[in-house]
Amino acid sequence: MLYLNQVEKVYKNGSNRIEALQEISIKVSPHTFLAVQGKSGSGKTTLLNILGCLDRPESGNYLIDGDDTSLKSDNELAALRNNKFGFVFQSFNLMPRFNALENVIIPFLYSPNPPGKPKEAAKQMLEKVGLSDRTKHLPGELSGGQQQRVAIARALVNNPDIILADEPTGALDNQTSQEILDILAELNSEGKTVIIVTHEKDIANQCPYVLTLSDGRVVDLKKPGNDTLSNGGVTVL
Amino acid sequence: MKKSLLFRSTFKHLSANSLTTLFMCVGIMIGVAVLVAVIALGRGTEARILDRIDRFGETDSFTIRTVPWGLGGGGLRDDHGELLLGFDHIDALPDHIPGIATVLPTFNARNPVSAGQEKLEDIAVQGVALNYQEVRNLNIYSGSFFSETDIQSGSHSAVIGPALANHFFPRENPLGKFIQVEDMQLEVIGVLDTRGISNSGRNADQIVLVPHGVFVELFQPLGLSTVTVRVENPANLEKLAAETQNYFEEIYPGHQIFVRYPMATARARDEIANTLSFYLKIIAGTSLLIGGTVMMNLTNLSISGRIREIGLRKALGARNKDISGQVLAETALISIIAGVVGILLGYLLTNELADRLELRSIFSWHAPVFGLFFALLIGLVFGVRPAKRAAKLDPVLALRGSQQK
Numbered sequence: 128m129l130y131l132n133q134v135e136k137v138y139k140n141g142s143n144r145i146e147a148l149q150e151i152s153i154k155v156s157p158h159t160f161l162a163v164q165g166k167s168g169s170g171k172t173t174l175l176n177i178l179g180c181l182d183r184p185e186s187g188n189y190l191i192d193g194d195d196t197s198l199k200s201d202n203e204l205a206a207l208r209n210n211k212f213g214f215v216f217q218s219f220n221l222m223p224r225f226n227a228l229e230n231v232i233i234p235f236l237y238s239p240n241p242p243g244k245p246k247e248a249a250k251q252m253l254e255k256v257g258l259s260d261r262t263k264h265l266p267g268e269l270s271g272g273q274q275q276r277v278a279i280a281r282a283l284v285n286n287p288d289i290i291l292a293d294e295p296t297g298a299l300d301n302q303t304s305q306e307i308l309d310i311l312a313e314l315n316s317e318g319k320t321v322i323i324v325t326h327e328k329d330i331a332n333q334c335p336y337v338l339t340l341s342d343g344r345v346v347d348l349k350k351p352g353n354d355t356l357s358n359g360g361v362t363v364l
Numbered sequence: 365m366k367k368s369l370l371f372r373s374t375f376k377h378l379s380a381n382s383l384t385t386l387f388m389c390v391g392i393m394i395g396v397a398v399l400v401a402v403i404a405l406g407r408g409t410e411a412r413i414l415d416r417i418d419r420f421g422e423t424d425s426f427t428i429r430t431v432p433w434g435l436g437g438g439g440l441r442d443d444h445g446e447l448l449l450g451f452d453h454i455d456a457l458p459d460h461i462p463g464i465a466t467v468l469p470t471f472n473a474r475n476p477v478s479a480g481q482e483k484l485e486d487i488a489v490q491g492v493a494l495n496y497q498e499v500r501n502l503n504i505y506s507g508s509f510f511s512e513t514d515i516q517s518g519s520h521s522a523v524i525g526p527a528l529a530n531h532f533f534p535r536e537n538p539l540g541k542f543i544q545v546e547d548m549q550l551e552v553i554g555v556l557d558t559r560g561i562s563n564s565g566r567n568a569d570q571i572v573l574v575p576h577g578v579f580v581e582l583f584q585p586l587g588l589s590t591v592t593v594r595v596e597n598p599a600n601l602e603k604l605a606a607e608t609q610n611y612f613e614e615i616y617p618g619h620q621i622f623v624r625y626p627m628a629t630a631r632a633r634d635e636i637a638n639t640l641s642f643y644l645k646i647i648a649g650t651s652l653l654i655g656g657t658v659m660m661n662l663t664n665l666s667i668s669g670r671i672r673e674i675g676l677r678k679a680l681g682a683r684n685k686d687i688s689g690q691v692l693a694e695t696a697l698i699s700i701i702a703g704v705v706g707i708l709l710g711y712l713l714t715n716e717l718a719d720r721l722e723l724r725s726i727f728s729w730h731a732p733v734f735g736l737f738f739a740l741l742i743g744l745v746f747g748v749r750p751a752k753r754a755a756k757l758d759p760v761l762a763l764r765g766s767q768q769k
């Protein structure tokens with residue numbers, strides 16, 4: 128359960144105050160598939176960064192499974208990023224000199240208990256996203272969709288509960304976007320919480336839950352018709 | 365597993381950015397090469413200078429004379445009216461002045477020497493007592509020095525300087541041949557190492573050494589005008605020299621006794637050694653500092669180019685110390701590689717310089733060990749600031765920076 132309580136985030140740019148997030152209070156249950164949409168600058172990335180413990184709120188609390196993150200040290204947050212969350216970015220963020228397999232292995236570097244055979248584990252993940260025949264390819268030798276799949280494999284390799292994807296289809300054509308979305312939906316059906324940020328209506332509309340931000344505030348939450356807690360869920364408080 | 369992953373990732377990064385890596389290496393490499401060369405050449409030069417000093421001036425002995433230096437002397441009879449110190453007084457010296465180890469009477473004559481038809485005028489002939497070789501730091505080039513029995517029994521043998529050996533026995537082995545002093549035949553049993561021109565300006569290689577007894581037989585000295593005295597502790601050299609001077613001046617009232625002790629050379633020796641190593645340290649330190657600065661700036665530059673990567677690693681769970689550890693691992697790896705290459709370069713540089721400038725070099729464990737140690741030290745010391753900077757990067761900003769690209 129992810130619980131944001133009155134979370135605010137302010138950026139000060141000289142005398143300018145940019146209120147990137149204001150009074151955000153939401154709960155996200157396990158196994159939820161949530162899209163966050165909104166215009167550019169509405170605070171989507173800021174929200175996702177706070178959810179993924181890359182950033183801390185200015186005020187308010189963020190509880191993960193009941194634990195207040197404001198009480199955690201930087202190292203403890205790093206550990207959460209390593210094995211509780213998996214990140215996927217718009218620009219893939221693969222290491223250009225590392226081949227697909229090596230890119231997927233990187234999270235093991237920072238893991239307290241990496242598997243005995245990291246290569247095998249990484250290979251399995253690449254297989255899962257349909258890239259078992261591209262393990263030795265460098266990112267530059269892969270298409271955009273393939274690169275994003277490597278990034279998803281990397282996000283999955285430490286078996287996190289939650290996948291956070293910031294505009295994962297933003298750099299891809301329509302058909303490839305759909306393939307990536309299908310992979311994410313598949314992961315959700317396997318039990319993972321998936322939260323994606325998008326400004327594309329087509330993509331958002333395929334997600335059961337859609338949270339809409341505007342100027343750092345929650346302005347709308349779309350729920351599926353059959354909103355039951357067993358299916359996960361999102362509540363705006 | 366983690367270590368090998370970290371190492372591979374480090375290595376990969378360094379090889380991918382080969383130009384930056386190369387420049388980093390060059391800085392350290394030059395520093396270490398200079399350090400190695402400086403140590404080897406410095407020690408060699410020092411050894412050579414000290415060698416030269418030691419050959420002519422022993423630091424634990426002084427010499428007294430009845431005539432000032434440069435005014436002939438070395439006489440054995442009072443023909444020229446000079447004072448001769450009696451053997452009984454000379455022999456009694458160690459008993460009178462505690463702290464004196466041995467007295468080495470200098471049996472010096474200048475006499476014609478011949479071999480076959482060849483004859484040389486005015487050659488130094490010296491009588492050798494026990495301990496002579498030790499006190500004089502003489503080295504034998506071929507053959508051997510007098511044994512104790514030779515000296516005690518006064519066997520008719522001679523050790524000659526290399527100049528005489530070359531003159532009398534060119535392209536021949538002088539050992540076992542005979543030379544003649546006055547009308548005595550002496551068998552050559554050894555040839556000295558070359559010593560060049562001595563402090564007093566004479567060719568120290570034109571010399572004949574004979575056992576003390578032989579000298580007495582040849583020249584029947586009544587006393588000596590020159591005596592070399594060795595002390596137990598070089599620190600007391602000046603004091604004991606003054607006491608010895610008093611001792612003889614009391615025995616021979618109205619006569620002046622002259623003393624020469626090599627304190628000047630002892631001081632010069634220390635001064636030369638200190639000056640040399642001081643400058644060598646400055647040169648080496650400067651070059652390593654430059655190498656380190658180059659390293660630090662390039663590391664900073666390379667971090668600026670990798671902000672996106674650092675943000676990503678943090679998002680994947682890297683702690684601050686993982687990031688700084690990675691940067692330090694990189695600088696350390698560069699340092700070690702550059703250090704090893706620098707040591708090899710240093711050897712080449714040293715040999716080249718030693719050849720061209722006719723310097724002597726001494727290689728020992730110092731150069732590679734210090735070289736590698738300093739390279740690593742520089743890598744770590746100058747890597748710390750960039751490493752901290754990298755670790756402090758805000759992952760959110762770092763990742764955002766990438767999205768603008």
Ligand SMILES: Nc1ncnc2c1ncn2[C@@H]1O[C@H](COP(=O)(O)OP(=O)(O)O)[C@@H](O)[C@H]1O
Pocket residue numbers: 138139140145146147165166167168169170171172173174761
């Ligand atoms: N580091 C920052 N410094 C100043 N303003 C920032 C910073 N990061 C984000 N912002 C501002 O906060 C607001 C929300 O940004 P962001 O969360 O990236 O929006 P979105 O992802 O919805 O486009 C924007 O107005 C943006 O300009």
Ligand SMILES: [Mg+2]
Pocket residue numbers: 171172173
């Ligand atoms: Mg954004």
